[in-house]
Amino acid sequence: MSSKSVTLNNVTKTFLDDQSRLVHAVSDVDLQINKGEFATLLGPSGCGKTTTLRMIAGFEDISGGDIYFGEENVNKIPPNNRDCTMVFQSYALFPHMTVFENVAYGLKIKKMPKEEIEKKVDEIFGIMNLTEHKNRMPNQLSGGQQQRVALARALVMEPGVLLFDEPLSNLDAKLRLLMRDEIRRLQKRVGITAVYVTHDQSEAMSMSDKVIVMNKGKIEQIGTPQEIYQRPRTRFVADFIGTANFLEGVVTSVSDEEVVIQTEQTTLTVVKSDNFKVGDAVYIVVRPEAITLKEQGELEAKVTKSVFMGQIQECEVDFGGELLQVTIHNPMGERTYLEGDTVYLEFTKNSLHVIKKI
C-alpha cells in the first residue's frame, strides 16, 4: 500500500447563492497532511469541512488553489481516477449488491482478475470480521456491520488516501466509541493517510494525529489534540473544543516566561505563549478544571448552580459579575458546595492560557 501525503495550497471554493451573491464556502485553505497521518477536519456545521473533503475527493470543483496527492497535482483528475476512497456518512452501500459484491465493486472496475479479487476481499473480510456476512444484502446488516462493510470497501482498494465523511454519526453512542477505536487501529495497522471529517470534538480528539479546526470556511488552527485543547489560538477554538470560561483583561507586564494580566476581578500571572506587549487586550481562557474551589482564600465568589453528574460535580460561580463554569472531580468525601455558598477560587497557573483579543 503506497500511502500518500495530501497538500492543499490556497484552496478556495465559491458559489453563487439564490440571490446570485458570491459565497465563500472555503477560503484560502493551506494544509499539509503527512503520509500515514490521521488528520481530522473539525468544526460546526457549515464551516466548510465537508466541502474541503469533497474537493479532495474530487466531487466538488475547486474555485482556486491546488490540491496535491504526494507530488502530483490532482486538480484536473476526475473523481473516479483519484487515488482516494471514501467512507460516506450514509455508508452509501449499493443496496442491490451483496456485501461481497459491494466490496469487490471497485476491484472489478480496475479489471483485476477474479481470483485475485476474491483473495483480496476475503483477506479484508478476515481483518474486519465480515466473512460470515459475505453473501448478505446490506440492509440485512446492523448499522455497525454496514459501517464495517463501507470501510472494507474503501480499504480494499488500497488507496493513497482514505477519506471519512462523518462516518459514525449514524451509530448509537456505544457503537460509536467502539468503531472509533476500530477505525483508528486499522488506520495505524495499514499505515494509511486518513482525512476525517467530524463535528464531534471528542471523536477528533481521540482519533487524530492532527486536528484542523475550521470555522466559516477558514482554518482557525492546526495542531495536535493537546495543542488544540490546551493552547487554542482563537476564542472560537477555545470555545468550540471543550468548555471554556473567558476573562477579559489587559497585559500590564511581560517577562521572558510570564505575562501579568489585569482583569476586572483580579490580577493573574500566566505562562507566556505568544508575543504580548504591555497594553494588549486579551482573553484568559480558563478551563473548568483549572479552577479549584476553597473554603478560604482571596478570590471570593458565590456558587449560583451546583449539579451532581456522577463522575464530576458541575458548578457555576459568580466571580465579580462573571459567571464561571467549574468542574470538580469525584467530590466524594470532600465538601460539596451548594447553591448560595460563598467560595474562594484558586486558578492553576499552568492551566491558564492567554489569547489576543481581535
Next chain:
Amino acid sequence: MKGSKAVGELKKLARDPLLLTVIILVIASLFVFIVYPLFQIGKVSFVNQSGEFSIDAYIRILSGSQLLTALTNSLVLALIVGTLSTIIAYTFAYTFAYMNVPFKKLFNGIAILPVISPPFVISLSAILLFGRQGFITKNLLGLENANIYGLNGLILVQTLSFFPIAFLVLAGLLRSISPALEEASQNMGASKLKTFMSVTLPLSIPGIANAFLLVFIQSLADFGNPMTIGGNYTTVAREIYLQAVGSYDMQAGSSLAMLLLFVTIVVYVIQKFWVGNRSYVTVTGKPTGGRRMIEKGPLRNIMFVICTLLSLTVITFYALVPIGSFIKLWGINNSFTLDHYTYVFSLGQKAIVDTFTLSIIATPIAGLLGMIIAFLIVRKSFIGKKTLEMVSMLSIAIPGTVLGIAYILSFNKAPLALTGTASIIIAAFVVRAIPVGIRSGVTALQQIDPSIEEASTNLGANQTKTFFGIVLPLIKPAFFSGLVNSFVKSMTAMSAVIFLISAKYNLITASILTQVESGRIGVASAYCTILIVIMIVALLFLNLLLSLFGGNYEKKQPKLKKHPKLEKQPTPQSVSM
C-alpha cells in the same frame, strides 16, 4: 457573476465529453420534437391563406362559429366529467382507505383497468349496450332509435374511462392522512360525521382539486371517445382533426389547437403549482399504519354495494367487446361468427404488425430516455437544465391532437421531411410516453442517496458505468413501469398519430376508428380484442423479463419492512393523458 458560473459549468462539462454529448442530444431532440412543432402551430395559426399575418382564425373562432361551440362543448363536458369522476373516485377511494370490504384487491384491479385499455373499448361497449341496436335500449327496454351518440354518451364513457385517474390520486392521498388526526378529533368529542366533515374532508381538498383537474385535462384532450360516440356534440380535439384533415384548414386547426393547448397548460399549471403547494399531507411514500378500518355498519354496506355495482359495470363494458367481436350483426343477427376475425387477419394484418413493431421500437427509447432525462434533472447541473425541466414537465399537458397537427405542420418539408415515415410515428409515441417515465424516474431518484453514486465514482467507475451499473438497477421499478407505460401508450395511441399514419404505416387504433365510422362494430370489436390480447401477452412477457432479470433487490430483504400492498398499487404517476 452569472457569466462566470456558466463558464465554470461549461468547463466542467467539457471535461466530461460523454455527459456533454448526452445533454446536447437530449436538449436537441426535445427541441426538435416538442418546442419546434409547438412553435410551428403558433406560427401557422397567425398566417392566413395568402401567407400574411392575421388573427382571422382566432376572430373566427371566438366570434361564435361552430368552432367556438366545439370549445365550449368541450369545457362543459370536461366540467361534468371531472365532477362526476371525482365524486365516484372519492367514494371508491374512501371505501378503500377506511373500510374493510371483501374483494378489495379485485375492485382495485378493476378500477385501474380503463387506464391501460385502448381508448375505444368503453365507447364500443356503450354502443353495443345503448346504441340503436343496443342490448339494453332495444332488447330490454324495447326502445326504437335510442340515441347514445352525443353529450350523454360522452359523459358516460368518459366518466367510466377517467374516474380511475381520480381514484389513484385520491386513494394515495386518503391513505397518507395520518389516522392520529382523526383519532385526535374523536378524542376531543367529535362524532364520526363531524370528524369526517372537519378533518378528513378538508385534508383531502387538495387531492380532490388535483383529481378533478387531471380528469378535466383528460376529458378536454380526449379524441377517441368523441370520434366514436360524440355524434353531433362536437368537441375541440375532434374539431381540430376535422379542420386539419377533413377540410384542410390548417389555420383554423392550428388556432383551435393553440386555444386547447392554452387551456390545458393553464389547468396543468394550476394543478401542479397552485394545488400542489396547498397539500397539507406530507407524502412520505410510506403508508401511515394502523388506521382502524370500518368493519361493519350500514355505511360500509352501502359503499360495498356501490363499489360492486361500479365494478360490475366496468366488467360488463369490457366483456362486451370480445363478445361483440364474435357476433354477426349485433342486435339484428345475433349468431356466432368468426367473420370479423377473418376480415381483420386478412385486411388488417398490416395495421397489427405495424402497431406492434413501432411500439416495440418506441418502448425502449422512451423508457431509457425518460430515465436519462430524470437523471440529468435530479443529479446534474448544466446550462439549460431549467428549460429541460420545464419542457419535459409541460409536455405532459400537450393534448395528442395538438401534437399531431403540430407534427404534420413541422415535418412535411426538408430538412425534416418525416411525414409518412416510421420515425415520425415513433417520435410521437416517445414524446407522448416520456413525461410519465421522467416523473417516475425523478421520484425514484430523489429517494436515492446521491452518495451511493458518488461511492461508485469514488471507487473508479465512470459516468456510464455508474449510470448502468448503479443508477438504473436502483430505479429499476420506475424504469420498468416506464417501459410498460410506453408500450401501453404506444399500442393504444391515437390522438397524435392519427395525423401521421400513411399508406406505408397504419395503426390498429386508426383501423378501429375507420370501422366504427363505417358502422362495422363487429370488426372494430375484433380489432379491440386482438389489441387487448396482444397487450396482455406483452405485459405478461415484460413481467416475466422483470422477474428473470429484474432480481429486485428489495425482494431479497426479508428484514425490510415494507407494505407490499402499497408497493403493488400503481401510483398516480402511471397516469397521464
